[in-house]
Amino acid sequence: MAAKKRFPYRSALVACNGGCRAVQGEEGCTDGCIGCGACVSVCKFGAISLNEYGVAEVDEDKCLACGKCMKVCPQEIIHIHECANYIVVKCSNKSKGAEAKKQCEVSCIGCGICEKICTAGAVRIMDNHAVIRENMCLSCGMCSVKCPRHAIYDLRGIFTKTK
Template sequence: MDMRLVAVVHCSGGSPFREDVDSSSLPSSCDDILGAYPLGTRVCRFGCLGGDTCAVACPKGAISVGEDGIAHVDAVLCDGCGECVSACPQQVITLVPRGDDITVRCSNHDKVLRSLKNCENVCVGCRTCERVCPVEAIHVEDFLAKIDYDVCISCGMCATKCPFGIIHDANGLLASR
């Protein structure tokens, strides 16, 4: 069976710029941003850098960087080629099966207190999603929820119960906040 894929950005933004970063003069390339700021530009070091490397790499024009400084994927235009995945130095973009609409929009691996301090849109690994999933398709690893798409039935229980609203469905209807 030919499985169609779509790119997903595992970052919802919400982390402020670090004090030493002038956000108005950032380079456009993520590699150049990391060259100037090896620890990243935001307090959360795991998230999207806000450069256009993924957008430039996408042959379909399916990715753009929003005013929030986060890459966004147009799922209608995305053909799942994976060029953006290869281009992203932060590894916040992955391919998921098209139609499996539940995603974790975070890449954080910090412990709870640091996570809450660094970003307002964060997975803290509380395991609520694990407890409510009827098919055990979601598990927390390194303080971050991960979905096993071979098992997930896209019921949305994890999204509706996530106390931090970081698990989303493709249409944004099921998130808890």
């Protein structure tokens, strides 16, 4: 059952799209979701589940942005975001370009195209990956369209395919 919310509302977001199938201690991305399920078990609203890749996924209709999932995530990749902003970075990989490319088929490689294309100055490369400052983002979608690795995308599926 969907919770009644006033627009704009907030929801949890998992900054990983599952292309890396992150597993702690093994070769590959160590910054993504490890599929431990801690967030799933702590969510009283049934808003989080593990998808076909074993990555946590949030159902925005059920999420009340209580932040409990964010607190228990051992990877610290869940954050609360304003749902009025549909453009998100679904990658937390901090490895440099070539290494990130080897680790995940859809990782951010910190190329900076998104930063250059953003007319609002909302996108910055930090720790080798893109970060969107939601209070500045206009949700124009240009960064998602131009992202060569598809690490930035539109949750509505207008500018990019939803995943």
